[in-house]
Amino acid sequence: MFCILGGTFDPVHFGHLRPALEVQQALGIERVHLLPCRVPPHRGAPVASPEQRLALLRVAVADEAALAIDERELQREGPSYMVDTLEGLRRERGEQPLCLALGMDAFAGLESWHRWQDIPDLCHLVIMQRPGSAWPRQGVIAGWVEQRRVDEPQVLRSRPAGCIIAVPVTQLAVSSTQIRALLAAGRSPRYLLPDAVLDRIRQENWYAS
Numbered sequence: 001m002f003c004i005l006g007g008t009f010d011p012v013h014f015g016h017l018r019p020a021l022e023v024q025q026a027l028g029i030e031r032v033h034l035l036p037c038r039v040p041p042h043r044g045a046p047v048a049s050p051e052q053r054l055a056l057l058r059v060a061v062a063d064e065a066a067l068a069i070d071e072r073e074l075q076r077e078g079p080s081y082m083v084d085t086l087e088g089l090r091r092e093r094g095e096q097p098l099c100l101a102l103g104m105d106a107f108a109g110l111e112s113w114h115r116w117q118d119i120p121d122l123c124h125l126v127i128m129q130r131p132g133s134a135w136p137r138q139g140v141i142a143g144w145v146e147q148r149r150v151d152e153p154q155v156l157r158s159r160p161a162g163c164i165i166a167v168p169v170t171q172l173a174v175s176s177t178q179i180r181a182l183l184a185a186g187r188s189p190r191y192l193l194p195d196a197v198l199d200r201i202r203q204e205n206w207y208a209s
């Protein structure tokens with residue numbers, strides 16, 4: 001199984017890293033691939049450049065074999081549509097099961113994604129609970145959960161795509177927005193992200209106002 005966690009990672013923090021590791025352990029896979037986008041289609045431009053965000057991700061996963069970085073969206077011009085990324089992975093990996101891990105907030109907002117209806121045909125969705133967000137209760141996405149939800153990770157191995165699974169993860173109310181705001185205000189975001197990532201941000205004076 002091949003599992004990605006897409007995001008802006010502006011900057012990467014423990015709310016990405018710890019749930020990603022827990023997904024890797026829960027699914028019993030070799031690693032989770034953190035996949036930074038170049039141009040997020042559904043939000044404003046990131047504060048840090050793609051190169052800066054990638055540099056911080058590299059620092060964050062340097063000593064963790066269970067987490068890797070997939071740079072394909074950084075190498076592609078234009079908006080980083082997840083559906084394009086998944087189609088590329090599907091071409092590369094044939095019928096191998098593909099998993100897209102995403103926080104509950106991202107899952108609840110899936111209907112705003114480009115060609116969102118095609119996504120469950122391309123991958124399994126691995127949902128990580130996040131403080132402040134809940135399962136969608138109505139609409140197409142809620143219907144998907146009813147039809148596609150499975151409880152056992154082994155089921156994901158039996159088909160290439162199409163299932164939805166919730167993986168329990170440690171609840172960490174950390175966001176990149178909060179970290180950027182602290183840094184811009186000259187306050188410390190320590191213990192919300194790895195020290196090595198924060199050291200690099202401080203050395204380079206990134207995210208200062």
Ligand code: ATP
Pocket residue numbers: 005006007008009010014015016019101102103104105106107128129130131172173174175176177178
């Ligand atoms: P921002 O505050 O800039 O919007 P963010 O902290 O939400 O950023 P992203 O890079 O947008 O981080 O998130 C990438 C993915 O990681 C998304 O699927 C998101 O739901 C998930 N994620 C981010 N933070 C957490 C968290 N604290 N717990 C669980 N999932 C998270």
